[in-house]
Amino acid sequence: MSKVLIIAEHLGGKLNPSTARAVSAAAAVKADAIDVLVLADSVDAVAAEAAKIDGVSRVLTIARAENAHPLAAVLAPQIAKAAAGYSHVFAPSTTFGKDVAPRVAALLGVAQVSDVMSVEGSHTFKRPIYAGNAIVTVEAPAEHAVVATIRTASWPAAATGANSAPIEAVTTDAALPSHTRFVELKQGKSDRPDLQSASKVVSGGRGVGSKENFEIIYKFADRIGAAVGASRAAVDAGYVPNEMQVGQTGKIIAPELYMAIGISGAIQHLTGIKDAGTIVAINKDAEAPIFEVADIGLVGDLFKLIPELEAAI
Amino acid sequence: MKILVGYKRVVDYNVRIQVKPDGTGVVTDGVKLSANPFDDIALEEALRLREKGAADEVVVVGIGPADLTAHLRNGLAMGANRAIHVVTDEAVQPLTAARTLLKLVEKEQPGLVILGKQAIDDDANQTGQMLAALWDRPQATFASKVEIADGKAAVTREVDAGLEVIEAELPAVITTDLRLNEPRFIKLPDIMKAKSKPIDAIEFASLGVESHDHLKTTHYAAPPKRSKGVMVKDAAELVAALKQKGLL
Numbered sequence: 001m002s003k004v005l006i007i008a009e010h011l012g013g014k015l016n017p018s019t020a021r022a023v024s025a026a027a028a029v030k031a032d033a034i035d036v037l038v039l040a041d042s043v044d045a046v047a048a049e050a051a052k053i054d055g056v057s058r059v060l061t062i063a064r065a066e067n068a069h070p071l072a073a074v075l076a077p078q079i080a081k082a083a084a085g086y087s088h089v090f091a092p093s094t095t096f097g098k099d100v101a102p103r104v105a106a107l108l109g110v111a112q113v114s115d116v117m118s119v120e121g122s123h124t125f126k127r128p129i130y131a132g133n134a135i136v137t138v139e140a141p142a143e144h145a146v147v148a149t150i151r152t153a154s155w156p157a158a159a160t161g162a163n164s165a166p167i168e169a170v171t172t173d174a175a176l177p178s179h180t181r182f183v184e185l186k187q188g189k190s191d192r193p194d195l196q197s198a199s200k201v202v203s204g205g206r207g208v209g210s211k212e213n214f215e216i217i218y219k220f221a222d223r224i225g226a227a228v229g230a231s232r233a234a235v236d237a238g239y240v241p242n243e244m245q246v247g248q249t250g251k252i253i254a255p256e257l258y259m260a261i262g263i264s265g266a267i268q269h270l271t272g273i274k275d276a277g278t279i280v281a282i283n284k285d286a287e288a289p290i291f292e293v294a295d296i297g298l299v300g301d302l303f304k305l306i307p308e309l310e311a312a313i
Numbered sequence: 314m315k316i317l318v319g320y321k322r323v324v325d326y327n328v329r330i331q332v333k334p335d336g337t338g339v340v341t342d343g344v345k346l347s348a349n350p351f352d353d354i355a356l357e358e359a360l361r362l363r364e365k366g367a368a369d370e371v372v373v374v375g376i377g378p379a380d381l382t383a384h385l386r387n388g389l390a391m392g393a394n395r396a397i398h399v400v401t402d403e404a405v406q407p408l409t410a411a412r413t414l415l416k417l418v419e420k421e422q423p424g425l426v427i428l429g430k431q432a433i434d435d436d437a438n439q440t441g442q443m444l445a446a447l448w449d450r451p452q453a454t455f456a457s458k459v460e461i462a463d464g465k466a467a468v469t470r471e472v473d474a475g476l477e478v479i480e481a482e483l484p485a486v487i488t489t490d491l492r493l494n495e496p497r498f499i500k501l502p503d504i505m506k507a508k509s510k511p512i513d514a515i516e517f518a519s520l521g522v523e524s525h526d527h528l529k530t531t532h533y534a535a536p537p538k539r540s541k542g543v544m545v546k547d548a549a550e551l552v553a554a555l556k557q558k559g560l561l
């Protein structure tokens with residue numbers, strides 16, 4: 001009998017869509033119960049959202065002032081206690097989940113399965129290694145709880161709205177450390193769709209050439225209602241902030257449409273877009289590796305082609 | 314203050330990994346091996362902290378087979394004071410690596426441990442967080458800026474939402490992101506100098522690390538290939554193709 005505990009990710013009182021994706025992975029385990037754990041200073045809004053996700057059995061909440069910010073050192077001992085009686089603990093494979101889940105696994109004395117792409121059995125999973133250039137099947141020991149992070153791009157978000165799971169406050173006697181303190185979060189603010197959940201993404205690379213030139217990418221993305229991403233080279237060159245990076249060490253995304261503009265298509269970038277529905281590449285170099293994976297390729301100068309695209313739409 | 318740096322050897326990031334046709338592993342015979350890129354960044358950061366006077370000793374740690382020595386020499390040539398080689402022929406999973414590092418931490422009493430955020434072979438992204446948990450100390454993962462003062466580390470972290478700053482009391486574990494720094498190149502005279510720097514070899518078995526309860530990899534497969542698509546000749550054709558797919 002499987003019972004899955006999912007660690008909810010949230011920010012500013014809003015549940016992150018990655019949580020509903022982890023619920024889909026839990027459903028694939030054929031769990032008898034799927035509970036979502038919300039740790040926050042004030043839990044109500046997030047818990048109410050989580051309770052609506054189809055398939056969720058219960059929402060458990062731990063409301064403590066110390067949980068105001070997602071510090072792994074503070075959250076992990078509470079999660080480890082709450083995990084008693086569960087066969088699986090899942091977190092999304094976002095920077096939040098990657099930070100906290102291994103700390104939970106170590107407290108429980110178990111190995112962790114990172115980036116679950118598919119569930120082959122209650123203790124058997126597929127996951128990528130070598131930047132997605134190999135997919136391995138791994139078996140976790142049946143006698144321990146499975147701690148895993150869920151590769152969000154591999155899972156659809158569970159539907160929401162029809163459910164109203166009970167919400168229960170739980171208390172833990174976990175001792176919380178004070179050796180780690182939150183100072184601030186510098187958030188790029190944007191009215192554009194969220195990169196990780198958008199159905200369309202337009203990304204620019206080094207070929208865009210400057211921070212000023214990136215306006216062309218923003219303008220085009222706005223025109224088609226897309227989120228904006230970037231290659232590492234574009235981030236490193238200071239054209240855009242780090243949270244826009246797509247790839248092995250940035251965000252792994254699966255939009256219906258991905259447009260790579262002035263991006264060469266390095267392995268580490270492609271890792272982030274393998275699950276996209278349609279990949280479009282625009283590059284002035286006909287030999288660029290991006291054309292080997294693009295569904296539709298167009299060779300030419302982006303500064304000439306983007307205005308033409310806007311005119312043709 | 315002493316800094317321990319995780320220095321793992323992995324298949325070089327430029328190598329195109331091939332899965333063996335029988336699904337038992339990936340081809341590693343004869344492929345180029347290098348330091349995990351995140352570990353070079355970890356070492357560079359440790360060296361900069363030493364150069365600024367925030368640390369006085371930098372120790373690189375490798376857990377792996379006997380021939381890891383040459384790799385550790387590179388870490389010494391880059392500037393580490395000494396190396397610790399935990400010798401084992403087994404592939405070391407993150408929980409075992411963390412437990413092993415904890416033994417070294419207990420012995421060496423470092424003020425800071427800097428690891429890569431992930432090893433680019435297993436892409437696990439676990440060891441630093443696990444070590445911090447077992448050690449019951451702070452963790453600052455995905456660091457893109459580190460400042461040490463008054464027994465504390467102020468660390469800027471690359472998170473999905475942007476840049477998060479946290480403060481961690483030392484000793485602590487930091488894991489590196491790519492933008493933390495650009496590692497220096499090794500110069501020829503430094504390679505000569507590194508030859509006389511000490512490498513402590515410790516048999517893995519002698520540490521008494523529990524290492525049985527781990528994941529079993531039963532199969533390796535190549536990822537599904539995306540088929541090559543079509544080329545269009547101009548913007549109008551691209552727009553037409555996207556409209557036809559219902560994407561515009």
Ligand SMILES: Cc1cc2nc3c(=O)[nH]c(=O)nc-3n(C[C@H](O)[C@H](O)[C@H](O)COP(=O)(O)OP(=O)(O)OC[C@H]3O[C@@H](n4cnc5c(N)ncnc54)[C@H](O)[C@@H]3O)c2cc1C
Nearest residue numbers: 205206207231232233247248249250262263264269284302
């Ligand atoms: C451990 C590791 C992790 C990494 N993680 C990531 C990651 O997460 N994400 C990532 O993206 N990279 C990552 N990288 C970096 C990656 O290897 C590449 O260096 C990077 O993706 C290159 O970015 P780019 O394609 O924008 O730049 P380039 O490779 O320089 O390509 C620029 C492209 O723009 C084209 N171009 C130039 N001008 C024009 C024009 N006017 N019109 C049209 N086309 C034009 C050029 O033909 C070229 O193809 C990682 C590297 C390492 C070692």
Ligand SMILES: Nc1ncnc2c1ncn2[C@@H]1O[C@H](COP(=O)(O)O)[C@@H](O)[C@H]1O
Nearest residue numbers: 319320376428429431432437438439440
């Ligand atoms: N065998 C090892 N030898 C030295 N350092 C290691 C080893 N395994 C993991 N590490 C450290 O832990 C980091 C994260 O590895 P991983 O959790 O496997 O992604 C690496 O970047 C190294 O700094």
